[in-house]
Amino acid sequence: MRRWEDVHDIIRDAFTDALSRMRYCIPTTDSNRARWPALGLWRQIENVVSNNLMRDRAGVLPKDVIQANRTAKIRELDAQLAGLFVTRAAISEVTADEFTDFIENHVEALIRQTQEHPVPIADRITKAGAKYQLR
Numbered sequence: 680m681r682r683w684e685d686v687h688d689i690i691r692d693a694f695t696d697a698l699s700r701m702r703y704c705i706p707t708t709d710s711n712r713a714r715w716p717a718l719g720l721w722r723q724i725e726n727v728v729s730n731n732l733m734r735d736r737a738g739v740l741p742k743d744v745i746q747a748n749r750t751a752k753i754r755e756l757d758a759q760l761a762g763l764f765v766t767r768a769a770i771s772e773v774t775a776d777e778f779t780d781f782i783e784n785h786v787e788a789l790i791r792q793t794q795e796h797p798v799p800i801a802d803r804i805t806k807a808g809a810k811y812q813l814r
Contacts, residue, residue, distance in 0.1 A: 694728045752811065 704715035717725075764782055773781045793800055 691728060698725055698728060 703718045703721040704712065705718055707715050709715065764785070765778075767785070768778055768781050771781070796803070
């Protein structure tokens with residue numbers, strides 16, 4: 680969800696997903712909690728979500744939204760990288776015919792620069808992954 684309009688569009692999907700991940704149960708002596716009966720109020724909530732929010736269901740699962748966001752971010756970053764390489768090539772007076780070779784040769788320089796960075800790459804990747812939380 681990115682806008683207030685999205686709330687209306689996928690509210691049932693969000694509730695359905697939440698209800699599938701948790702249950703409010705009546706504890707019994709059975710050690711297997713999966714067999715504990717759901718509280719009557721919990722069943723009523725499930726029915727309300729199922730019956731009254733049907734028109735607000737988009738059919739979009741959270742994992743699909745995460746994947747779409749990941750794909751969009753990858754496209755955005757790739758476009759930025761391409762633009763940076765074009766600018767770097769122009770500053771280095773690389774011609775259009777030399778551009779592909781320039782990119783291929785420049786990868787080694789980027790690897791060296793990454794290895795020389797004071798923060799280990801594993802730490803930097805972890806930090807970047809946490810920032811975007813695309814899992």
